[in-house]
Amino acid sequence: MNAGRIKERGEMRPLRYSINLTLDGCCHHEAGLAPDAESMRYWTAEMARADALLYGRVTYEMMESAWRRPTSGTWPDWMDEWDVPFAESIDRAKKYVVSSTLSAVDWNAELVQGDLGQAVRRLKQAPGEGLWLGGVTLPLALADLGLIDEYEFVVHPVLAGRGPTLLAGLRERIELELVDRHEFRSGALVLRYRPAPP
Secondary structure (H helix, E strand, C coil): CCHHHHHHCCCCCCEEEEEEEECCCECCCCCCCCCCHHHHHHHHHHHHCCCEEEEEHHHHHHHHHHHCCCCCCCCCCCCCCCHHHHHHHHHHCEEEEECCCCCCCCCCEEEECCCHHHHHHHHHHCCCCCEEECCCHHHHHHHHCCCCCEEEEEEECCCCCCCCECCCCCCCCCCEEEEEEEECCCCCEEEEEEECCC
């Protein structure tokens, strides 16, 4: 990102959108390869780069059901040892939840209501390293508003042939520039992009 663009944005903390998807663009959370030790280490490190997580209601509830520490304090038996650092990171992370239907949230979360663009701009103006955005519906709205600073796609070597596709219904084409790439042993490819300068 060039200095002019940083200055233009008032040095706001970046909003990074990360998602797994198949080669044919399916972004259903069960469509790709099963997580393994390498991918979970990667996602744990990515979470460490973020000051807070930004979710819509559906993603928040899905992540909470999978990754919230049980009241017993003991992680469930289904977790592999490589899942635990990620679980601990997401469990303690600050979360912002965009919802017009929820009246309250917990799990270290705060409800974001009102005008979406204004609310997210306020979050971006707070000091810090960045916000991590997940889900499907909320990122579409934020992409349309031009508020996503980085797109991180983990492309799995799978053809799903069905399911929701990434950013379906985007109002205008967004040109991106590749800023980083990384390949997992599984054949999944991490591609990180930023919006191309106008």
